[in-house]
Amino acid sequence: MLFSSATFLFVFLPIVFLLYFVPVFRDDKKKEITKKNLVLCASSLVFYAWGEPVYIVLMLISIFFNYTIGCDLDKNFADPKTKKRILVFAVIFNLGVLGFFKYYGFVIENINHLFGLSLTHANLALPVGISFYTFQALSYVIDVYRGDVKVQKNLLPFALYITMFPQLIAGPIVQYSDIEAQLKQRTISIRKFAGGVLFFIRGLGKKVLFANFIGAIYTDITSGGVSSLPAVTSWIGIFCYTMQIYFDFSGYSDMAIGLGKMFGFDFIQNFDYPYTASSITDFWRRWHISLSSWFRDYVYIPLGGNRKGTARTIFNICVVWSLTGLWHGAAWNFVAWGAFYGILLILEKFVFKSLLEKIPMPVRHVLTMLIVMIGWVFFSSNSLGEAGSYLLSMTGFGKGGFADAQSRYYLSTSLFPMLVTGLSAFGVFKHFPKPKDKTQRLTVQVVGYLVIFIFCIIYLVSETYNPFLYFRF
Amino acid sequence: MNANRIKELLCVVVLIVFIIFLTGNSSISKATGKEVLKAVNAEIKISEQEDIKKCDNQKIKKEFGFTHNDFEYITYYASDSVMEVRELLIIKLKDKSQLDSVKEAIEKRVEEKSALFKGYAPEQSAMLDNYVLEYKKGFLIYAVSDTPDQLISAFKKAV
Numbered sequence: 261m262l263f264s265s266a267t268f269l270f271v272f273l274p275i276v277f278l279l280y281f282v283p284v285f286r287d288d289k290k291k292e293i294t295k296k297n298l299v300l301c302a303s304s305l306v307f308y309a310w311g312e313p314v315y316i317v318l319m320l321i322s323i324f325f326n327y328t329i330g331c332d333l334d335k336n337f338a339d340p341k342t343k344k345r346i347l348v349f350a351v352i353f354n355l356g357v358l359g360f361f362k363y364y365g366f367v368i369e370n371i372n373h374l375f376g377l378s379l380t381h382a383n384l385a386l387p388v389g390i391s392f393y394t395f396q397a398l399s400y401v402i403d404v405y406r407g408d409v410k411v412q413k414n415l416l417p418f419a420l421y422i423t424m425f426p427q428l429i430a431g432p433i434v435q436y437s438d439i440e441a442q443l444k445q446r447t448i449s450i451r452k453f454a455g456g457v458l459f460f461i462r463g464l465g466k467k468v469l470f471a472n473f474i475g476a477i478y479t480d481i482t483s484g485g486v487s488s489l490p491a492v493t494s495w496i497g498i499f500c501y502t503m504q505i506y507f508d509f510s511g512y513s514d515m516a517i518g519l520g521k522m523f524g525f526d527f528i529q530n531f532d533y534p535y536t537a538s539s540i541t542d543f544w545r546r547w548h549i550s551l552s553s554w555f556r557d558y559v560y561i562p563l564g565g566n567r568k569g570t571a572r573t574i575f576n577i578c579v580v581w582s583l584t585g586l587w588h589g590a591a592w593n594f595v596a597w598g599a600f601y602g603i604l605l606i607l608e609k610f611v612f613k614s615l616l617e618k619i620p621m622p623v624r625h626v627l628t629m630l631i632v633m634i635g636w637v638f639f640s641s642n643s644l645g646e647a648g649s650y651l652l653s654m655t656g657f658g659k660g661g662f663a664d665a666q667s668r669y670y671l672s673t674s675l676f677p678m679l680v681t682g683l684s685a686f687g688v689f690k691h692f693p694k695p696k697d698k699t700q701r702l703t704v705q706v707v708g709y710l711v712i713f714i715f716c717i718i719y720l721v722s723e724t725y726n727p728f729l730y731f732r733f
Numbered sequence: 734m735n736a737n738r739i740k741e742l743l744c745v746v747v748l749i750v751f752i753i754f755l756t757g758n759s760s761i762s763k764a765t766g767k768e769v770l771k772a773v774n775a776e777i778k779i780s781e782q783e784d785i786k787k788c789d790n791q792k793i794k795k796e797f798g799f800t801h802n803d804f805e806y807i808t809y810y811a812s813d814s815v816m817e818v819r820e821l822l823i824i825k826l827k828d829k830s831q832l833d834s835v836k837e838a839i840e841k842r843v844e845e846k847s848a849l850f851k852g853y854a855p856e857q858s859a860m861l862d863n864y865v866l867e868y869k870k871g872f873l874i875y876a877v878s879d880t881p882d883q884l885i886s887a888f889k890k891a892v
Binding site (some may be wrong): 261262265267294310312314317318321324325328330331349353357360382383384385386388427475476479480482483484640642720 | 735752789794826
């Protein structure tokens, strides 16, 4: 079920709200929060089962296993050897499940290709959201092992942490420590609910009005193949994809954060105007923050981070970025995308650091943006070969040359949407003057969001197919 | 062995059984899109019909709103004539989460097309009423055809 579908907006969500907010235990806060957790957990399982019911079994196994591991770690907390053995077992189990469902086919196909074998493998569908909820489960297990969080002895709040539908499918990846207290007690108020609604509408607008619209231009450009694209057209195309992926993914994250707020939860911010970054390091502090934080906290720092000398730091960066690439998908273009950023971050940290500091800030912004756009070529392509063809087209040395009549057509018809999405992604609109009077400001805000919502609904009624790009990870 | 360890091992056992079950009933067909198209085409000979031709990605986007990159395989045959309703769409999904929205988009399109023909073109309208929309093992077929039953059976055999 998609957040931007009529079924979700007009059937699923109202039913969940009704069950969640109608109080059953008015005088017993503890029982009431348990009821709320139960409603949210059950509705999350329904939400998950909507697309692929069979994989609910896998999610239940993951919940029960990681919950038991938590209890086992707590029981053996004073025994470092046993504790470590349990952790290793839990990590192998979780990564094993993720590896099997996500990478098994990829590995077998590569072995076949490399050694000329013809090993067969079952073609299994990728369980939706597996990369996200596995990382959440691992964050809990590792935090309990380290003693950073208390063990959760109640299965329901733990199951809710893993299944919570607002962020189940495409994040943000919520670390257990960030949400532990909220599972027991959280502020549910009209003010917070209203704030959540605004977040949700903003996300819906980003997805429906910006991402879908600008994405259609990219699709149109690439639909006839990428090898014969002229340079100008291919740059327009990748700019549109750059905007599409930002508004698509940050739109989903805003909707998730908004839904969380409506139910009384506070999730971490996942994007902070990433295209305003002045370096690649800065970009990754602003893009998919929850994933970067996860790799920093559970891979980079435990490996020694930057505390063990230059060689070790480079090694650690390589490990983190190979994993980041692979996390996004079992394909060589994702591995190349991860390696691309790994190499750039190493160069930025150890080779060009002093040079970068001397470059004027506007030039740094432009350079970062160009590099990010080149990175998206690997990400958006179906294969490494296709990425290579697209990059060649961008240089002007491809079959399509520099520009043609179609380039001029795209330039004239796409300039306005490119400008609007670009300015919005660069955060220009947030600096617009706002009314000083509180009532006026509120009126403008409410009317503005209402207009966005109405436009989204009009679009959704006419266009039923609008998937999220990050769903397949 | 303590209770927690038994529960953990139980999870491993249940997981293995689940994987065996899944691989035994593989949820995605090993057939390629081209193989499925060939099998279906052998039955309804759509590629041999003069007025119906294979459409490009832009046409698919225009007609259904689908982007070719969203799927492992997509092919669409239709006519340029506004009075011709016969068409064939075969999609291999990347994952099953796409199924609902894809089906919804196709159903909506059929509804709109039916409304256009209702009342003045009974033959076309009847064919549209008997449209085929089937999902099996990762493949989705949508077709408006004179022989829907043969088409379904050919599709099911192929995947």
